[in-house]
Amino acid sequence: AQTVTQSQPEMSVQEAETVTLSCTYDTSESDYYxxxxxxxxxxxxxLVIRQEAYKQQNATENRFSVNFQKAAxxxxxxxxxxxxxxAAMYFCAYRSNTQGGSEKLVFGKGTKLTxxx
Amino acid sequence: KAGVTQxxxxxxxxxxxxxxxxxxxxxxxxxxxWYQQTPGQGLQFLFEYFSETxxxxxxxxxxxxxxxxxxxxxxxxxxxxxxxxxALYLCASTTYSGVYGYTFGSGTRLTVV
Numbered sequence: 001a002q003t004v005t006q007s008q009p010e011m012s013v014q015e016a017e018t019v020t021l022s023c024t025y026d027t028s029e030s031d032y033y034x035x036x037x038x039x040x041x042x043x044x045x046x047l048v049i050r051q052e053a054y055k056q057q058n059a060t061e062n063r064f065s066v067n068f069q070k071a072a073x074x075x076x077x078x079x080x081x082x083x084x085x086x087a088a089m090y091f092c093a094y095r096s097n098t099q100g101g102s103e104k105l106v107f108g109k110g111t112k113l114t115x116x117x
Numbered sequence: 118k119a120g121v122t123q124x125x126x127x128x129x130x131x132x133x134x135x136x137x138x139x140x141x142x143x144x145x146x147x148x149x150x151w152y153q154q155t156p157g158q159g160l161q162f163l164f165e166y167f168s169e170t171x172x173x174x175x176x177x178x179x180x181x182x183x184x185x186x187x188x189x190x191x192x193x194x195x196x197x198x199x200x201x202x203x204a205l206y207l208c209a210s211t212t213y214s215g216v217y218g219y220t221f222g223s224g225t226r227l228t229v230v
Contacts, residue, residue, distance in 0.1 A: 043226075044120075045209070107159055
């Protein structure tokens with residue numbers, strides 16, 4: 001079974017600074033997708049960024065980028081120019097894309113990000 | 118377009134009762150998944166429905182069940198509620214598969230007393 005580990009329960013960053021959230025995962029599959037979701041106090045999970053395992057190029061979405069290291073099974077999220085609205089719980093998630101694999105999302109425990117003005 | 122709508126937003130039930138939660142996916146989305154979120158266990162997959170058929174199931178007891186209607190709306194039912202069922206229940210929808218990500222609702226906060 002796949003597992004996702006987020007080793008930082010809490011992180012803080014100054015407004016306009018850069019912060020990196022860590023995520024590692026364990027899988028024997030070679031074809032999968034990785035996601036970062038943000039959950040603000042409103043509770044709704046919002047997709048931040050998505051990475052396809054077979055693509056070596058790291059995904060980027062505006063101020064959000066990932067460092068995907070497939071061999072190391074690492075998938076960190078970098079937030080540049082942090083804004084107050086970035087404060088939230090961030091979840092790393094894995095989804096199999098292997099024939100016969102489960103199509104569910106497997107989540108890490110989350111990292112609570114605080115942005116200080 | 119409208120997002121994923123979950124009702125009710127909050128619910129308080131007594132141990133032993135049963136409860137039904139509702140989820141209306143984004144128009145055109147035929148897959149609906151349910152997740153349970155608790156402080157201790159985090160986010161755990163309950164089940165997924167596609168075109169009225171359960172396509173995937175997580176590791177939850179038979180007290181947890183669901184269904185999907187022809188309009189893709191889904192309901193989740195929990196019978197014989199236990200205190201440990203207190204959680205945020207999140208619904209997520211996608212078109213066919215979740216390779217491009219899922220759209221989540223704001224959840225139903227269930228408290229069992």
